[in-house]
Amino acid sequence: MTSTAQNPALTAGALSIGYEQGADKRCLAEDLSVSLMPGEFVCLLGPNGVGKSTLIRTLAGMQSPLAGQIQIAGKNFGSIPPRERARLVSVVLTEAAPIGLMDAYAMVSLGRHPYSGWFGSLDAHDRGRIEWAFEAVGAKHLAQRQVAELSDGERQKITIARALAQETQVMLLDEPTAFLDLPRRVELMRILRNLAHREKLALLLSTHDLDLALRFADRLWVLSGEGELIQGYPEAIAMSGDFARVFESNNLDWDPQTGSFRTHPTPCLHAKIEGEGVAALWTRRALERLGFGICEDASDAAFSIHIKGSAWQVTRGDQQAEFDSIDAVIDWVLNQKWA
Numbered sequence: 001m002t003s004t005a006q007n008p009a010l011t012a013g014a015l016s017i018g019y020e021q022g023a024d025k026r027c028l029a030e031d032l033s034v035s036l037m038p039g040e041f042v043c044l045l046g047p048n049g050v051g052k053s054t055l056i057r058t059l060a061g062m063q064s065p066l067a068g069q070i071q072i073a074g075k076n077f078g079s080i081p082p083r084e085r086a087r088l089v090s091v092v093l094t095e096a097a098p099i100g101l102m103d104a105y106a107m108v109s110l111g112r113h114p115y116s117g118w119f120g121s122l123d124a125h126d127r128g129r130i131e132w133a134f135e136a137v138g139a140k141h142l143a144q145r146q147v148a149e150l151s152d153g154e155r156q157k158i159t160i161a162r163a164l165a166q167e168t169q170v171m172l173l174d175e176p177t178a179f180l181d182l183p184r185r186v187e188l189m190r191i192l193r194n195l196a197h198r199e200k201l202a203l204l205l206s207t208h209d210l211d212l213a214l215r216f217a218d219r220l221w222v223l224s225g226e227g228e229l230i231q232g233y234p235e236a237i238a239m240s241g242d243f244a245r246v247f248e249s250n251n252l253d254w255d256p257q258t259g260s261f262r263t264h265p266t267p268c269l270h271a272k273i274e275g276e277g278v279a280a281l282w283t284r285r286a287l288e289r290l291g292f293g294i295c296e297d298a299s300d301a302a303f304s305i306h307i308k309g310s311a312w313q314v315t316r317g318d319q320q321a322e323f324d325s326i327d328a329v330i331d332w333v334l335n336q337k338w339a
């Protein structure tokens with residue numbers, strides 16, 4: 001939980017992001033005004049190619065803004081020498097860094113270089129911080145393993161531990177969950193959110209995982225294809241219709257009832273479903289997958305399904321049938337002749 005009474009860890013005003021080569025200028029978003037508070041876990045969402053990585057790299061000082069100013073801990077970021085910057089902001093990018101032959105401990109130790117220098121030796125504080133970073137991501141058991149031999153999920157934890165070892169106030173992560181399976185993604189989101197809250201880290205993470213962002217983020221930034229950055233609490237953005245506007249396509253509808261997207265292959269036949277709970281939800285999902293729309297009115301429906309306890313009663317015209325599993329209902333739908 002964050003308090004709004006604190007000073008922001010990072011702010012940017014009148015910020016334009018994009019690319020400029022000679023006279024060639026490509027602005028992805030302009031006049032952005034953002035802030036990250038200490039202890040806040042913010043997820044950055046947006047369709048492919050809108051500029052999420054560009055925004056993260058710009059906020060990290062890895063590329064120049066086209067316009068505007070970034071302030072970290074009250075200082076103008078551009079005027080801070082590189083070594084001091086590295087003590088203020090850590091970054092985890094998607095591109096795998098060349099790692100060569102290195103064990104995980106050596107890799108996490110790299111996070112201490114802004115303090116010890118490239119050839120500096122680690123003191124007790126450095127080693128304490130490295131051990132803390134391993135513990136924070138639940139990776140102590142990996143310390144002696146070769147990084148090249150780790151799984152994607154294990155390596156991701158080590159990369160995050162290296163950023164944590166850097167002991168910064170701001171941490172920016174570009175799609176850190178991209179190659180992880182669902183349990184690992186949930187685990188990582190939980191670890192990062194808890195770290196933000198516990199360590200008072202201002203943490204910004206870009207992701208395509210809308211569902212997890214809705215469940216874990218304190219706030220969302222949603223970057224649209226038009227360069228608009230929508231900011232707010234996850235639930236407020238979900239209810240506002242902004243998701244629908246930013247992500248909807250010809251094949252996808254945002255459904256505020258379920259907080260998820262659903263495909264819509266423009267159904268020409270409809271079905272009515274009566275009933276509640278898990279069986280009704282998955283019956284609906286099955287019918288939508290099979291190309292049916294769901295309607296409220298029986299007179300618009302090609303057939304109706306009444307779910308009662310563990311029974312599905314299906315009515316099509318004067319034909320009636322009762323099934324005791326969703327498999328049987330799906331088989332029935334598939335075996336019917338639909339005009």
Ligand SMILES: Nc1ncnc2c1ncn2[C@@H]1O[C@H](COP(=O)(O)OP(=O)(O)OP(=O)(O)O)[C@@H](O)[C@H]1O
Nearest residue numbers: 019026028046047048049050051052053054055208
């Ligand atoms: N170095 C570069 N020079 C010029 N254009 C670039 C450069 N890097 C990225 N772009 C372009 O900027 C746009 C935004 O790219 P960016 O990687 O920031 O988007 P993104 O939202 O992170 O996308 P994704 O979700 O696919 O990762 C894209 O059109 C991309 O081709």
